[in-house]
Amino acid sequence: MLAKGQTVIQLMERLAPKHLAVPDDRIGLQLGSLQKEITHVLVALDVTDEVVEEAIRIGANLIIAHHAIMFRPVKSLSTDTPMGKLYEKLIKNDIAVYIAHTNLDVAEGGINDWMAEALGIESKESLEDVHTDQLYKLAVFVPRTHHEQVLQAILEAGAGSIGQYSKCSFNTEGTGTFVPGEGTQPFIGAQGHMERVEEMRIETLVPQSLRSKVIQAMLKAHPYEEVAYDLYAVDLKGRTLGLGRLGPLTEPKTLAELAQVVKAQFNVPQVRVVGDLNKKIKKAAVLGGSGSRYVLTARFKGADVIVTGDIDYHTAHDALMAGMCIIDPGHNIEKIMKPKTADWLRAQLSDQRYETKVTASGVDTEVFRFL
CATH class of the missing domain: 3.40.1390.30 (NIF3 (NGG1p interacting factor 3)-like)
Structure with missing residues (x-):
């Protein structure tokens, strides 16, 4: 197909x-x-x-x-x-x-991550933040018999991340009441009769980017015809993604040695280099495409070198005076x-x-x- x-x-x-x-x-x-x-x-x-x-x-x-x-x-x-x-x-x-x-x-697992991995950059952070996920609190009420089924569906869809912790949730017991109306097909109870059901309240955090996916997973796993849930924004921010990547090298190299790595990893015949070729590079930045405006940003964030394309003459001079190294393999390394x-x-x-x-x-x- x-x-x-x-x-x-x-x-x-x-x-x-x-x-x-x-x-x-x-x-x-x-x-x-x-x-x-x-x-x-x-x-x-x-x-x-x-x-x-x-x-x-x-x-x-x-x-x-x-x-x-x-x-x-x-x-x-x-x-x-x-x-x-x-x-x-x-x-x-x-x-x-x-x-x-x-x-x-910008994407996690996208071009800038691929480039950073090719150069051996660890513990990657962005050079410039572009997007921060708004976080939402999801609270849903589930009969005890289906608590684990719904909880796992929500968490597997990506809810429940707090910093470096994943699948975080809070679960409380209680009693739910409802009266099924005319034309309903209740999972529990009968039309016109008050029902009291042992239920669990599941609470967890959902990033805006996964909101639809999590809700769809929850509704699919939930046994009720009408699912009772709350979803509201909270004053917390989720993960931040941005342009470029920055971090320590797995193994420090001289500027000359790193330039050879760049040529080999990105299959380019030669590179333009700014700086002392014998300088030891411990922390590196990389940005696909045109990176002139990010050179001093990388320096401010502690990078010894930035690997990027389309560096102009005056930016190169500014970097040299600031003690910042540059390796320019061209725009095409993308x-x-x-x-x-x-x-x-x-x-x-x-x-x-x-x-x-x-x-x-x-x-x-x-x-x-x-x-």
Whole structure:
């Protein structure tokens, strides 16, 4: 069975929820339709003419990319222009394009985490916070006979995390009363008669990002026709996610040694380096894409070096004066998302027994060449 386009994207958004994107980022469906069966997904960093030809060659009818094809507003759609020809080719071959950009950067287990792991960065924290989960208190009343069933369903759906503790809840006994009305089909009792039932009150915390999932799991596991529960916001904050990652290296290295690791891990021919090559690097920061504005932030947070792309001349001088090292392997190192995203999505589709194929693009979209 092939997965519908909407199903593929629902799975993709488990990895990179749209609410994690920075404001005004160009994410989501940018071209085509998801109201169709998807035979083959091509995961790409950029959507170029070569990538579209690759999609046509392998029979892919959905491209999931990191960089938008419509980054600036489109005022006209002339097929005489290079971009117009690209859009025309996609439409004629019924290939939809979906973008996961800063939401995939920010996501736990997304691009910046993959990059940090490749460099051996431990105990990762964000360089700049983007999203903090609002927490809600959930209280639900359950007959004692089904207490454990409902409790486990709620906790397995992700409720009950407090700091580094998981599956936290508070459970109290009590007596519930109700009168089933006309037309009801009560699990316990009869229409028109007051019922007194030994019940448990389950209380736990639910992050906003998992609110719908937890409620659905609770309702599915609960035996009652009408479930009595409260859900209200509390003055507490859940986990915070953001751009970039920062932490100590598993093994300290000199700047020169770390530069070689960067070249090997991200498969780049050379890197630009700012700083003393013999300096010992104990704590490192990494940020996919353009990171000039985060150099001094990384320094303020205690990093000895930041690994990021698109560093300009004046930012490099400012970093040098501040005693901050930089390794610039270019913007294109975000290509790490291709195999990682493809592997993740392929596993999700397989778990649900879909036959939709997923392929990481083999096209090199690096625009710079080193001579």
